Amino acid sequence: MTTKTSLRNFQSEIDQIRHREVARQRDQATAERAKEKEVKKTPVRHGTAAEPPAPVKGDGGDLQIKELAGLSDVDERIQSLLLSASPADHDKAREIVASSLTRRKGEYILRLGVHPPHSKLFSKQSGSLEDSDGWRGSALTAEELDTLQREVKEILTDIGGVTTVLFDTRTDRPRATLLLRLPPEDVSVTPEVRCAVVGNVDSGKSTTLGVLTRGALDDGRGRARVSLFRHKHEIESGRTSSVGMEILGFGLSGAAILPSTAHSIDSDVIRREKMGWEEISAKAAKIVSFIDLAGHERYLKTTLYGLTSGAPSCVILIVGGNAGLIGMSKEHLAIALALSVPVVVCITKIDMTPPNVLAKTIEQVTKIMQSPGCRYAHRGLMLAVHDRVLCRKTTVFVESTETAVELSQVFATERLCPVFQLSNVTGAGLDHLRTFLNLLPASESDTEKFAADQPLEYSVTEIWSVPYVGTVVDGILNSGTIKTGDSVLIGPDANGNYQSTVVKSIQRKRAPVTSAEAGQCVSLALKRVRKSAVRKGMVLVHKSDTPPRAVRRFEGQVLILYHNTTLQTNYQAMLHCGAVRQTVRMVSMDHPQGILRTGDRATVTFEFISHPEFIKEGMKLLFREGKTKGLGVITRLL
Structure with a gap:
């Protein structure tokens, strides 16, 4: 009914x-694997890969409890141990730092001193931040803060990492936020964040991506976006018609990896001398992948496919400051909200928008995101559900580095909508956006979506035929792991059957790797498979007597x-x-x-x-x- x-x-x-x-x-898959092991009756020797990992030495159990209690508890523990005069306490702090980095795949944000409550930091209400209540952490003097930064830097240097000061202030309440990062062993384990970029035609999507990934500012006439277009008709029309992919790499220090032509003003040079994905991947400690989706109404199905198949961690909605939230921007926002994907809003063209028009756009975005019930029409297309659209997101305007740092960690779980005001001509706001992107949690760290300990499941989203290589598929590993030389099944075909094949080689961001795990987007070269036999939506699973139905x-x-x-x-x-x-x-x-x-x-x-x-x-x-x-x-x- x-x-x-x-x-x-x-x-x-x-x-x-x-x-x-x-x-x-997952329980069913675990039970089936246990049953297979029991049937095989293969003894497990001590020290093999099947043995569960040993607990962290020193403070492992206590650390796990404190981590569940709250991230600030771990920070305070490190802080108190490093301020102690006992060498044993310093060794324990070192173990906690190393353990935290290991569990978070080589990246940890350490907060020193007392920090303001998020409710006050994210609020635009007038009043001094220093006078507010509810601060978290333990108070430090400026000298203690300097000592802690020096000690943490020495620890990271000893274990081969880098410490970067994200935020440091010496006001009445001295505090700092540090980024601790270890270099990845290779491209196969480099953390990746996938972001879908949507918005109306001429809102500035491709220009913003061009400035972010190439470094050169725009000239106000679209120079920055030329390097992103893939087809001749896109260059002629100035409109994106396909699902494009761009990447932005961040180094150990958190600085963006940009080509040497970042400050060039020659469009031909910018287009020709762009940095290769392989070079970016080799230098990057984190990669942000942008899925550049079309803004025109005729390409809506392409945009929809990019949002559903790309498994983005967030949707970046580009809104032109001079035009506001119009046309397909409302459609894209409604789809993102319906799919429960976190939304980040970037208001562009603030350099050319009159102040009164920009204020109207800001008011419109705030009203739409915070309203409990909205009803919009785009050429008769109603973006409502019986007059009850799910918004109720608190807009947070990012105007400081501290806000960008804290917001990157909590916006997806606390129904917050970060809003950045950007100018691709003057560069205003771009530093805050890059800081925010650099600190976003990796897409593969979402264990609810991706599980490495489950059977292999790889979704095919793109197919190519590469000369001297054969059929190559691109897609996302939903679960399990895959290695070069694995025997797999690909299907189902028109009759519901699966074809046997072997993974010849694997590439991640166009760099060769030998293995991949759940949550990663990789390309696979397959043996003895024709391109015509593969279509989008197929899956790869490990070879077995009972392929999935x-x-x-x-x-x-x-x-x-x-x-x-x-x-x-x-x-x-x-x-x-x-x-x-x-x-x-x-x-x-x-x-x-x-x-x-x-x-x-x-x-x-x-x-x-x-x-x-x-x-x-x-x-x-x-x-x-x-x-x-x-x-x-x-x-x-x-």
Whole structure:
């Protein structure tokens, strides 16, 4: 039976279903592996890879408890130990620092002294920050702060790392924030953050990415974006029509890795002498990958596919300061909110926008993000759910390095929306944005989405035929690990079957690697597979006697975001579910009259029109056809 429901309540139920199904599938996979080991009866020798890792020496157990209690507890422990006169305490502090870096894949943000509460730091209300209450941490003198910075730097130097001062102030409450970073062993373990860049036409998406990744400021006429275009018609029209990928590398010190032509004013030089991905990857301690999505309405399906298949950690919404949140910007925002992807807003062109117009744009962005119920129309396309769009995000305008540092760690979990005001001509605001991007948690660290200890599952999002190499696929490892020489199955094909193949080589950011793990985006060269036999949405799994089942029909809980009349059985729409993109037909719905309207929630049985696909219970789905939009979750495979 259908019911009227809000998007917020529906998303909460979707998340509950997903969490439950993911836990069930992982428990089932763990039980199957345990059963296989029992059947093989292979003894495990002491010291083998199957042996669980040894606990951290010294302060391991106590540290784990304190870390769960709160990050500031670990910082205070390090601080108190380093200020002690006992050499044993210094050794213990060294162990805690090394352990924290190891668990966080070589990166740790250390806060020294007392720090203001987030509620005050992120607020634009008038008043001195120093006079507010609720500060966290232990007070330090300027001399103690200098001593701690020197001690931490010595520890990092001893273990081969680098200490960078992100923020340091000597006001009434001296405090500092340090970035501790270890060099990655190779490209295969370099942390990566994936960000999808969306926005309306002419909002400044490609220009902003060009300035961020190339370093050279724009001339006000689009010089910075020329190096990003992939096709001749994009250069002629000035509009992005495809899903482009750009990367920005950050070194051990946190400085952006830019080409030597960063300060050139010659467009041809900027385009020709850009830095190769291999060179950036070799120097980077962290990589930020930008998925540059099209802003024009005719390329909406390409933008949708990039958002659903790319598994971005956040969506960067580019808003032109002179135009405001118009056109497809509203569509992109609605999709990001529907998919529960954290949103970051960048207001561009502040150098050419009159102050009154810029103030109006800021007010519009704030009002839209904070409003509990919004209703917008874009050429008749309603971006609402029965007058209840899920926003309720607190906008935080990033105007200081301290705000950028703290916001990067909490904005995704505390329903905050960072807002940056940028000028690609003067460079205003770009330093705060780079600091923010440099400190974002790695995408592969999200254990809810990605699990390295589960069976291999690799989603194919791109296919190429490379001369003298053969068929090459690009995609994301949803779970498990993969190595060069592994025997795998790729499918399903039109009949639901899987083809056997071998991984010849692996590349990550165009640099050769020998292995990859869950959460990483890598390219694989496959043996004896024709390009015509591979399509987007296929998966790679380890070779076994029982390949995963291809599904033709499935059941899902759906919410109709918008439809101008009524949906009936046999209605067809384009379904986006992870890397899967195919037309589906509504076979049945639990409604006595067999119809659905805007805001209705129902259990619907779908059927793929063309061929079966690999999908799993708990996966989110988004279907669209013209102005119609629907959101849901897969609940049962039929």
